[in-house]
Each structure stands twice: as C-alpha cells, then as structure tokens.
Amino acid sequence: MPIRTAYEGKVEFLQILDENGVLDESLAKGTLSDDDVVELYTYMVKCRAVDETAFKLQRAKRMGTYPQNKGQEAAAIGSGFAARRGVDWLVPCYRENAALWMHGQPMHYVFMYWMGDERGSQIPEGVCTLPLCVPIGTQMLHATGMAWAFKMRKEPRVCITYFGDGATSEGDFHEAMNFASAFQVPCVFFCQNNQWAISVPREQQMNSATVAQKALAYDMPTTQVDGNDLFAVYKATRDAVERARSGGGPAFIEAVTYRLADHTTADDARRYRDAQEVDAWMGKDPLIRLRKYLTAKGLWDDAKQAAADEVAKQTASEVVRSAEGITPPVATDMFDYTFESITPELETQRATMRTHSLGQRPQQAGLAAH
Amino acid sequence: MPIRTAYEGKVEFLQILDENGVLDESLAKGTLSDDDVVELYTYMVKCRAVDETAFKLQRAKRMGTYPQNKGQEAAAIGSGFAARRGVDWLVPCYRENAALWMHGQPMHYVFMYWMGDERGSQIPEGVCTLPLCVPIGTQMLHATGMAWAFKMRKEPRVCITYFGDGATSEGDFHEAMNFASAFQVPCVFFCQNNQWAISVPREQQMNSATVAQKALAYDMPTTQVDGNDLFAVYKATRDAVERARSGGGPAFIEAVTYRLADHTTADDARRYRDAQEVDAWMGKDPLIRLRKYLTAKGLWDDAKQAAADEVAKQTASEVVRSAEGITPPVATDMFDYTFESITPELETQRATMRTHSLGQRPQQAGLAAH
Amino acid sequence: MPRTEQMMKQGLTLVDAINEALYQEMERDSRVVCLGEDVGLNGGVFRVTEGLQKVFGPERVIDTPLSESGIMGTAIGLAMAGMRPVPEIQFEGFMGPAFDQLVNHAARYRNRSRGSVTVPMTVRVPWGGGIHAPELHSDSPEAIYAHTPGLKVVIPSTPYDAKGLLLSAIRDPDPVVFFEPKRVYRSHREQIPEDEYTIPLGKAKVVAEGTDLTVVTWGACVHTCNEAMDHFPEDASVELIDLRTIAPLDIEAIVQSVEKTGRCVIVHEAPKTAGFGAEVATVIQERCFLHLRAPVQRVTGFDVMMPYYKLEQQYLPDAKRVEEAVLQCLAY
Amino acid sequence: MPRTEQMMKQGLTLVDAINEALYQEMERDSRVVCLGEDVGLNGGVFRVTEGLQKVFGPERVIDTPLSESGIMGTAIGLAMAGMRPVPEIQFEGFMGPAFDQLVNHAARYRNRSRGSVTVPMTVRVPWGGGIHAPELHSDSPEAIYAHTPGLKVVIPSTPYDAKGLLLSAIRDPDPVVFFEPKRVYRSHREQIPEDEYTIPLGKAKVVAEGTDLTVVTWGACVHTCNEAMDHFPEDASVELIDLRTIAPLDIEAIVQSVEKTGRCVIVHEAPKTAGFGAEVATVIQERCFLHLRAPVQRVTGFDVMMPYYKLEQQYLPDAKRVEEAVLQCLAY
C-alpha cells in the first residue's frame, strides 16, 4: 500500500432558519419551543438597544472605547441559551455581552468596564462568567484549564469560550485547542467569525476555506453554522455542550456572522470596507430574520414589537443610570487588590500616594519639621 | 441546502521503499538514480558514524549534552538532497545534521556547538543554513520570514525548515503555518515525527491521527511519508520544493520516523519507553533498508561497505580533531558580538572584566594610588 | 507622506514625524518594509502608517494576521534575509506574545552566531498611558527590554527627535525597540526639517539647563516634567534631561549633570520596583557618590497593575508629584 | 517521596527537598496538581518530580504537550476553578512563550477583577547558569518578573529554605514564580525536618553576621559569596544576606544591615543593566543615604547574552570577582 489515505476530515455547514425567516422544520425539531423563541427574540431586542445606547454614550464622551456587538446577537444568545446558568462557565472575549447577561452578569457591569472601572470586572458571587478579555486569543486557555478542573473533579460542568475569527491566528488558540483535545476536556470553542478583525478581512487573515477546519488539526468535532440563525447556533452549541458534559470532549463551532458596526467606537470601518458588503449583511440581521419568522407564525405583531422596544428602552436607561450612578472608584483599590494581603512597600505607596522616598523617613532626611 | 459540506481535506501516506528494501518501481520513477542512491547511502553511513562519535565524546566528557540523530538519517538526507545547495536555505532544529552538512555546514561546527562554543554557530559565507535552534518550535517563523523575503525579491529560492512532532504543539508553529499560507511564501515545513518529544509519545502530545493533518487548518498541501524511506522523503520534498519555487506556495511534510537513541545524552529513554518498541523500529532503520535494496540490486557488497565504514571512521576522527583542535574561545568575543559597534558600557566591562564600578573612576574614589 | 498645509503652518505632530520618517526611508531604501496588524489599508490604529500602503503597495506595507509572535518572528526572518523590516506591535501590552521571539531570538542572533547572522529590524510600539484607553493599552514595559542584552531601546518625546531617531533606528544594524509615547502622538506640534536627518542612538538631550538638581526622564514624562518646571521656586535651577535612548544608556550625560547639581529626581510611568529608574539611580550613586547631596528620588507609577482609565491619572506621575519630590530633594 | 537511606544519612539535596515538599503538599491538599513537560513518567528532566506520578497518578502529575503558554494558561484556568496548580517550565529560557500568560493574565486577574477572580498557582522553574547546559538553559530573568506587579518571586538557595518556601508558595493565594537554582540542585546536602514547615515569603535571611560591609545576594550566588567569605582579610567583618524572596523585597532587612555596615556589594548572575541589583542598590541609597560610606557595588553577569558553556564561567560572577569588589568597597 505505497499510497494510502491516512486521514480524512470534513466540515459541515448548518442552517435551520434561513435569511428570509423560513424554518427547516425537520432540523428544528427538538430545538427551541415557540415560547423560547419569543423570549429570546424579546431579549435580543433588549440587547440591541443596550448596545446602541453604549455607542451613543461613547459619542457623548460618557464612555471610553466601546466595541459594538450589533449583528452578532443570535450567535451570543443561541449559544448562551445552550449552557446552564450557574453551572456552566462562559469565558468571553468582548463581543458576546448578551450571553454574559443571560448568565447573570449585571448589564451595567459591561458599561462600567468600558467606562474604565475595574468594578465592571468584579464578577458577582454565583455568576459563572469570567471578565471580558482584551488580549486577543488568550482566554481560551483559561477556559480549557477550567474545563479540565471540572473533569478532574468529575463535575458535570462545561465551559464555552468565545473569540473572533482574528483570534484564531494567535498561537494561544492553537495551544488551547491542542490541550483541550489531548486531555478531552469539556470545553466548547465558539468562534464568532464576523468576517473582520479590525481592518483585516477573514480571507486575508487566513488562507483557509473555513475557520471550522482548523479543528481538524486536533481531531476535534467541528461545525460551521449560520451565526445569524438562532436555531442553528442553539442546536450546534447544545449538542456540543451536552456531548462535552457527558464526557465526549471538546468541540469547535464557527458561527458565520457579521460585525454590522465599526470594530470599536475608535474605528471607522468605512476606511476599509465597502458599503455594499455591509448593506448585504444588514439584510441578514438576526433580528429581522427572527421577527419575520415569528410574525409569519403568528407569534408576533407590531404591538408586541412596540412593547418590546419600550422595555428595551427602559432597560437601557436603567443600565446607564446604574453605571453612571456608582460612586467614583477609590485609588486605594489598586493597592488593596494587588495581592490578598498588602505588602509593606504597597502599604507605604498607598498611604503616601507617592514613590519617592525621602518622605518615608523624614527624620533621616532632617525633614521632620515639615 | 440547510446542511452542506463546507470543507473536505485528506492526508495521503507515501512509501516507495518498504521496510524490506523492496522498491515500488513506478513511484520511484524520476526520483533518485542509482548513482544518487549509492552516494547518499555512503553519506548516510558517514553521518551515522559521526553521530555515534559525538555520543562517545559526550560519554567521555569531551562534549556537553548531545542529541543523537540516529535513525532519522533518511529524513534529513532525502529532504536535504531535494534542496539546492547555496540557493535554498535550511532552517534547522537540531536533529538534521546530515542535511546541514550536505549544504556546506562544516561537520565539526555541530560538534563545536554542543561543546559550548558559539563559533559552532558561525555560519560560513555562502553556506545557506541557519544555526541550530534550541527553543522548540520557534525557528519556523524565521524560515517563513526568509522565504517571504525571497518572494518579495522574486528570487527563485526556497526555505526548508525542520522540527519535531513535539514542536507542532507550540503556538509559533501555528503562527508560522498561517503566515506562510496567508502570504503563500516558498517555505517547506518538514516535520520529523520521531514519535517522541523527550518522554512524551506522539499520541499523548496530540489527539490527532496524523501530524500532517495539522496543515489542513491552513489549506496547505500536506503529505505523510515513510520517513525512513529515502525515496519517499526525497520525492515528497522535491515536489514541495519545486512547487514552492515556482510560486505554488508552502507545503507540509510529515516524515514518520523514529528516534533510535535517547532524547539527548542527558536522557535515559528506558525510563519511559519499551524495549520492544525500540527493537521494532531498529528493524526499520533507514540504513539497513537501503543497504538491502542496494545489495539486491547489485549496487553494493561487503567490500563497499567496509570501504564506506572506513571512510566514515576517518571522517569522524577528523571531525573530532577539528572540533577539539581549535583555540579556546576568548571571553572578549561575548562583548564584541553583542552589537555591531560596541557600546561604552560594554567597552568598560570588556576592559575590566567586571561590573562593579569603583574601579572605573578610581580617582573619584581616592583609589588612584592603587 | 508629503506634508499637508496644516503641517507646514503649525508644524508636525509625533505621528506626522514618524510617518514622514517611514515615508522617506521607504523611498530611499527598497529593503524597508512595514508590517503589522492594520498598518496597511487602515494606516494603523493611530494612523502612523497612513497613506504608506497607497504609495508603496501592499507588498511593502503589509497587513498581517493577528499574531504578534508571527509578526516578530517573520520580521526576524525578513531581516536575516536582507530586508529592513519595521514591524509594528499595535500596543505595548501585546508585546507579550512576541516576547520570546524578541528576547530569545532577535536579541541573540548576532552574538550567538558570532556576527554571521544579524537582525536589523526596528520594532515600533505605541507605548504608555494617559489616553483613556482600555486595559493593556497603557503599559510601560521598557525596563524589560533594556535588561535584554542585544536590544536597543529608543523612546522619543518630540516630533523632531522621533524623526531623527527613527531614521537612525532603521539604519542600525541591530534590533531596536522604538517606543512611541501615545500621550504625545498628537499633543504637540513642532516645525522640523523636511530633509532627512538622523540623531545618534544612545545620546541624551539636555532639555533645560540648571545647577541645583537634575531631573532625568523619558517619553511622555518629559512633558510632565516640563510642566512641573513652571512651578518650581524662582531660585531653584533645575536641569532636565530627556534620555531618548535608555539602552544603551547615556551615562556620561547623566554623570556630568549630577556631578554639577548633586541632586537627582528620576521620573517614569512604569511601576517603581525594578523599573528603569533603578538603573539610573544606581549608576548615579556608583559614579557620582561623592557629589550626591541627597538620595536620588524616583517619581514613578505605583507597584500595581496599570489601572483601568478612571484611575490612570492617579497612577501616572503628574507635575504635582514631580514638584513635590524635587522640592523635598532640594530641601534635603 | 519518602526519604531514602542516603537522604537520612547525608541529608537532602535541593531536588530532594522540593520533591518532598511537593509530595507532602499533594498528600495534604487534593487540589494540588503538578503539570509540565516530562514531569510525570520521567519525573522531570532534573528528577524533581520523580516518583510523584506513581503515587498520585497521571491525573495529578501530568505530562503536557510541548507548549509553555498552554501550560501557563491552563494552569491559570485550573487555579481560577479552584485547583492549586504547580506548573513547571522546563528551563527559565522557555518562559518566553509563557510570558504573556504569566504577566498579562496571572499577575493581573485579582486586581482587575477586584478580588473576584484569583490565580493561586506556583510556577516552578529551574533557573540560572553554571551547569554546562546548552543555549537558553542558563539564564536569570528574575528582574522581569520582580518588575511585574501581582507576582511574587521566590529563589531558595538551600534545601531547608526550598522546602519551607515552596510550601508557603503553594499555599499562597496569589501567583508565585519559584526559581530553582540548577547549580545548587545537587551540590549541597542538608539535614532538614521531615515534618512540614513553612518559611514566610518576603523575608530575607542573614547567612552570616558582620559589621563592615553587607553582601546581598540570592540563589546560587549565595554559595559563591560564601566561598568568597573565606578569602576576606581576617579583620573584615562581612554580613551576608540571602534575599530568598525578591518580590516582595525585604527592604527592612537590607536597611537594617546597611545602616550598620555602611557598605554594600550586591551579587547576581543576571546581566547588570536593569537587573534586580539596581533595585536593591537604589533602595539602599534611598533609605540609608546618610549611612553609606561607599557606593553600593554590583557584581553581576555582563550585559551580554549568557554565553555558551565554554565561556560561562567567565560570565558568571565568581568568588574572585566578589572578593575584589568587597575589598575595593571596603577600601573606599
């Protein structure tokens, strides 16, 4: 057998709710109930409103740089819904707010985070999410480690970790995938392929037909889904999560979606991408699609939409109030949380708020009179 | 099309000369001539002898830690022979001495290197090889960068970079593969899968059926070859090198081979691997196989072997003589080569061979009389 | 890029000056290529490479994958193969993934190969705090690279210096880390020569002469110190030194000043402990021991993680902290 | 692992002591896991984890892929999820790929999450030169990690200290880098208590008392300095301090000594410029200015790449260089 096939792998693409809001009933079976969909759509409307509010706050200089999540709600919500709140852990990047909120992270914490306040990363007791992660591609290793701990302790928990298409170019992505596969830990790698990493399009980021095929390197189960299709995202994630929970090891999901907004508020995407491209994706907006579906099925109407919009607006206002209403942070916090117990040097720096050291022993310097 | 195939990839395994020395004539066509094989086998005998000599030198405390190449000669020689000396660049790890020597690196430089002398890494003018590389998995990026420069300057050159199975777990491996593919640079990634990374077997290093499939992540042409089969290694590498040279981009080759010796002379492989496994691979030794083939074909006999052994022995002695015969390195070298032009501080350290600084201005310290 | 009308009238910002240096050097030397995340079509997240891709094409101003080790490692390969790469790491916080390539490879190749393999590259890195940026966009890791034999570390504080130092860095035969203080990117304009000029690496600059105390600093803190200068008592004559290059360190310039003044305050943004200020202070006490009239003082960031931006002004040394230290040191 | 006869008779090496600490802590606390390259079946390339896998199984003494960032990053995840991981990086030179995870994540999680996410892990790393090893197996990067807020950096020099410090490190609620001087691994034996005991982090040890000059050092250089002690003139009374932990630094111990002696020589293997010796010297001149009778001296590695082993003895500070500096400092 001088030439033989040593390995074969393939990636399948899954779509259940198409761009026109038409559902593939057979694939949808056993996924989301009508109640689920109504609830999740209502939630999606809320998340979109909060996201738009953050954008406006930044423009009003009431928030720092903010990365909009707009357009990627189905990916965050469909996957977040597949994990068990308070049991499974979400290890995010920064473009899946809706998933974190669903798992109990207070909405205004995300605002506080982007307002430059560490208390926005202070995870409340009982909430199973990690803080947002700015260094791209690094947090998947933490998810892998956490999932590994669950496996060691035989706890039926799963991690889902989120990251972008660009993140898959980092070495840490590779190391996390390999560890997860080598140790068969219950971790789901959820890639939000939104086609862009700031100004670099996916096709330039990699010379690969899909992101999902990167999992073949590790013999890891992998799927590509329409990331703007709540059903497909939910189904793929639920299958991966439940397989992981029952000892089936890690999985990879590529959600094909689109960043409808700029990379962040510090970015101007018109510099590098065509309006036509954005327009085309506007039509695939997960909210439009889901509303079409619900409306056609008689589960939704304009009155319900108006009500949902109103709730969303109120929520957004509350989030702003909460985020802006907190007391200013105290400088001493930066010392108090460096270690569990403060060191003598930090105690001095904290007490004096300075680093020059004559003042530390004024009598030595003959400055006692000061 | 709610479910469709988004990507398919596969890896083929190539063997031309089997373990019994039987050649697949049709696959062998257009590869190595009889003269080539005789020459390369003779060279292989020489490299083996030099390698065994290094081992003995270490045992006699005349050399530091040394990683034997034993058993992997066909991989190094078959691939090295596929590259053009003085044109293509080899970017090694440390287990392909035979390839470096073939491209003009003086044999005794490798000895000097492991004897703790930087002059062993001093590449002679016109030799197109980089120094050995100790930090695992890092050098492939340099190869990618060099190949990129060739592409930028439209030079018909190719890089071959060597690394082990363990190296493919490092993040830099992933980044190099992705860059090479994204920019379609003329770089051949040659993995010597010798089944072990120190004490960790390949199956534990990764949960992947093959190493070669890792290239599918980047849509990079990939092959698995019998790494102890000179013909298969040569053919796969030549095809990859020539495709790269003509603008066809990078390629990946997994050479399935075996580390017949300990990891290094500091290692004792009996602690972690079975004698049976080693014995089984002893039978697949590339030298034995090639000799069987040559003998059966009437191209080799005991007299020729004796002559080759004698030349090998003499070469080994010369290498030892050259390596041990050089003048001791001078300490000033470490200062003189830190930058192209020495800095004032280094000049002081060089002149005084110390770092404390009273002596730098003795008059200041009232020590002028000293 | 060619100068705009605003630049001609009001002078160049640090961003403009760096851009001009890159433009001129790419014109002069075809071996120079810029590579990094978003440096091409987008002109860099700070617009430092703005317009260059249009002029020199995507093969010389290259948008890379999101992969810092990849950028650094391939730049090393490019340099070894005869190019003059100018990789950009988008923010100093993201040098982390590239640390190994920079420290364990770029810095070592010349010495370990006894001169046969060299890495002439200039790593450009936006650096430091004070611009209200997110996490890991405001750090000051210069001491780490100054502690790495084989690297040069350059930190300009003005447009004039930035242009001259960057041209020297790119032409330098060894790897240079070129830290660009973000806080200064657009805060100051300066008229600088349009023709190319170089400023030697390793030479400090006396920004203001004085006889009573020396302030040694670099980067954005030069401006903080300048601001503090306005608040010192009339009769206090303070000398201000901008190191410009911290590795190699211009020891003679420091010694010359402190032998005269006998007092010194060092100012930097990085945390105090094992920061580069410690090296400067140590050199001073080694070389000017008999001249010192007070302990050398350090005004630096605290020994804590650079805080999120609401607290960054409390972390960063400001003019008031500098002033306080200077007064106390003078009163010693 | 249980003691051998040789250990009972002749005492424990540093390797034995660390092994014993790991063994005892893994027995006591089921959250403790060791992970790294070759730490399991092979017992580590220095045999530090020898035998542990046999006792605790491959799920607690884990052979990982060849992937330092993977080791560090998953250890962070393990720690956050309630384990007490003890990752090993095989040699300090290979901390490079793990730098980002250690510095930008492990060190920051507690502070950035205001105490809600913590990383109790102890990173064990064979460290330093002098054992005739290949490239990148002999470096001393401690200053880099001491400059990183949020990390503790511990460097034992004796078997007794190693055991007590390692137990403290593993029980510490924050990330600790535990550097193990390779040169000492098997060079000294010592009788140490079999029962568990801890030594507080952040406390220096006075190895020898003296009144005329203080030598401050850590790691293998403690032994170099001890050797030098034998060669000082009879009438020179030298105090020797082993820092044991460099972050947090035991400033009071240093100050107390130098206030008494008025002179100080600092010894370390790392390159001089911006090495941790600079911090120690600076603290001394800040705190003991009026007591100092001579400039604080540094006896360190040169500002060059750690050479291949033929020249390593010329690079490393030896007893002679220490002696020379001490004599000159005394004569100042």
Ligand SMILES: Cc1ncc(C[n+]2csc(CCOP(=O)(O)OP(=O)(O)O)c2C)c(N)n1
């Ligand atoms: C290690 C690192 N390098 C660079 C950056 C700067 N940066 C922030 S977001 C981003 C692009 C991320 O792209 P992707 O992973 O696709 O996520 P997306 O923003 O599209 O959701 C870059 C380069 C960073 N934050 N971290």
Ligand SMILES: Cc1ncc(C[n+]2csc(CCOP(=O)(O)OP(=O)(O)O)c2C)c(N)n1
């Ligand atoms: C970055 C790095 N980590 C760890 C090591 C220590 N080390 C040296 S060789 C080796 C195993 C290498 O395995 P592989 O890549 O399969 O190459 P092989 O030695 O089998 O040829 C390890 C872990 C190293 N040299 N560099």
Ligand SMILES: [Mg+2]
């Ligand atoms: Mg993206």
Ligand SMILES: [Mg+2]
């Ligand atoms: Mg191997």
